[in-house]
Amino acid sequence: MKQYTIPALLALLLAVLVFVSMTGAMNVYWQSVLMFMGINIILSSSLNIINGNMGEFSCGHAGFMAVGAYVSSVLSVLLFAEGSVFGQALLPPHLAVFLFPFVLVAGGVAAALVGLLVAVPSFRTRGDYLAIITIAAAYIVKSTIENINAIGGARGFMGMSKVTAAMNTTAELPWMVIWVFLGTVFSVWLIRRFIFSTLGNGVNAVCQDEIAAEIMSVNTNQVKMTAFMVSCGLAGIAGALFAHVLGYVNPGSFTILKSTEVMVMVYLGGMGSLSGSVLSAILITLLMEALRPLQIIKWIVIPLLLVLLMQFRPEGIMGNRELSDIFPGLKKFYRLKG
Amino acid sequence: MALLEVKDMTQYFGGLCAVTDFSVTFAGGELMGLIGPNGAGKTTVFNLISGFYQPSCGDIVFKGTNTRGLKPNKVTGLGIARTFQNIRLWFDMSVLDNILVSQYYHLGYSLWDCFARSKRYLRREAEMRAWAMEILEALDLAQFADELPGNLPYGIQRRVEIARALSTKPDLLMLDEPAAGLNSSDVEGLIKLIAWIHKEFKLSIWMIEHQMDVVMSLCTWIKVIDFGATIAEGTPKEIRENPVVIKAYLGDDAI
């Protein structure tokens, strides 16, 4: 019975969130903060696979987010929204709710495929070299989007708020809150299943000693490809959610600054620690909100935070441990392996 | 069909010839030694056969398959396992995890099985775990299963590395200086262990070693190389008395 505690708690949390959003007990501002928190959790835990577990240095996570954001936005606007770019919606609005998960997944798949751009060079290079490849790849993505005028180029693309409105025709619920929540839970659940398996342990082995891994029968190329595709795919889903929460997306949101935000979360949480990534995503989201009035100072504080972290506590909050390592009592509530 | 047949394997690193025309045949079940002075190229031979380097010329045929061009993980999957001169365990993973990951080639489930925790995933994970524990128990390491290798004494770490290699179910086990850094009582234990593995697992063992008591007491056939070339081979008694070998190790004055 104890194994069902966590799903029960999550269901309860979802119900509470939906209730306070609908009744207006929680205003729109806090709703959006919570949604960004969820999106940041997805970003941080997915980047942790590459930068934490695999020990690589990927600085281009924002690029994959952008792919997911744009692909899903174009798709959902094409299908469900009426606008100047695509004309009439292809499908009736009441289908929006049921097909939206597929739109999200489509964004994720597209991002995973673009992740191959970075995964393939990673077969032969490592470390600093891979860092520049990821930066270049992210820049190429952003630059490509800016040059496609059909979807708005540098000016951006909009229409997703109409999609959200379409969802309301089925039922008047705070749909984006629900989708972000489900997406976050799904991502963390997926990552947990991946990392806590022998397949996922291959990632740790590649990180700690790639040569030994290769000789001990691990197919390192396959491991890298899998890790990158899972990580980038989830970043794409985060991007898709991001675009639909805002209702508007433009390439300027997906710069090295965004990648840096995500990196701060990963290193603050602790490389390789899933619970760490979740915790630090929550903390950083709140910190960013607190610093919002101090626009430019924010971008001195966040990098400075990471610099200080590297100096004094490079292992971050959790090191490479999980919450269940610190509080063994939690182990009763879920199985770690299997 | 021979288990392993290496013919005229040669390796150049730039202008330097590290290994010249190396040939060896394993029928299956031998306990062979590979000795020679430092820098002779012994580890290079192991690296070539395990697929870490690709030979400049020559043939390596294992169980009928030509392994040239195969990646190391594939070669291990075919049945060649090795240990390393410097211990290369994964120090941030438990001993049990070290063994489990080495069975990657025979994982038997896909990423989707992993996500879904399908029946196949659960069955394979249980089987791999059972096999890993069996190996650990056989080598008297079961009590260390959840320990991090870094916390274990050096001699135990060496044994874990051997256990890890054994877990890949090899037909040929290559040990690179297994006795390096061990004190005399650990060396005695190692000799007993290798002899026991050879008998119990019925595989071929090929050993690089500098400590002559280990080589002479275990090996039935020894190859000697110096500067990349084979200078002698034979039974331990023959090698001990071979003047070329003595000269290579001790220099001209010793004769």
Place this chain on the structure above:
Amino acid sequence: MLQSFIQNIFNALQWGSFYSLIALGYCLVYGVLLLINFAHGDIFMVGAYIAFYVCMLFLGKFGIIPGMPGWLVLALAVPLTMMLTAVVGVTLERVAYRPLRRKGVNRLYVVITALMCGLILEHANLALLGASRRSFPTLIPTTVYNIAGVNITNIKMGVILVAILAFFFLRFVVVKTKIGMAMRAISYDRFAVPLMGIPADSVIVFTFVLGSGFAGLAGLLFAVTYPVLDPYMGALIGWKAFIAAVVGGIGSIRGAFAGGFLLGFVEIMVVAFFPSTLRDLIAFTILLLILSVKPTGLFGVARRTKI
């Protein structure tokens, strides 16, 4: 046709000179510390701003010193900018990188610190000096020489000349001097070097002095050629110069130099045939392609791993 081709070659040489000067700095630090100094592009930006203030000061714009003639200001600005930028680079090294080196932490942490320091420099500039762009004063009137139908300005010639001189100077230092040998030794074995009586820290400081100094020089020249400054000018140029250095073969001075000019050529040629918005995109793509085919770069030598 030939004329415009030669014109493009000169533009490419000049454009590539900036990349080369910056790439040389990356190369020096990487060659010694095996560290990508991600903040280097922003040190270039800092150099440009330092040059701006130095020149404004000597031109009498602040009213502290009576104005001097343009050529004198330039002559004074070159060493001053290089020295002051070197100070910034060394400060970065002392404050951010050295403590981490002392602790012997994973190199990754130093790389992250470098990336963050770059961002801090950019935004500190933005916060302190505001978002408005600065306009660099004209020091020397531009003279255009027309040789066989090709237009070359004196400034362009100057930039190319400086880049070539810098290359020979740095190559001389690294290959022919004792301290250069020490720099190369540190890249092979940082721990053995102090044991041999070589003060590793001093050598590292010297490396940063050289690298940052030349980045400052590049900043000054860039400001003279393209007189608009903004805090983000270093970031993109820095990335591209670094990738160029890697394509040339990082750790090799020849490689960094060649890479910088190669990138210059690629960009000018791209702009000649494609819309200019595609310039960065195509440049990055070509660089990535070269890297995937030859990861060690054109002149780089792979270091073999022994197991």
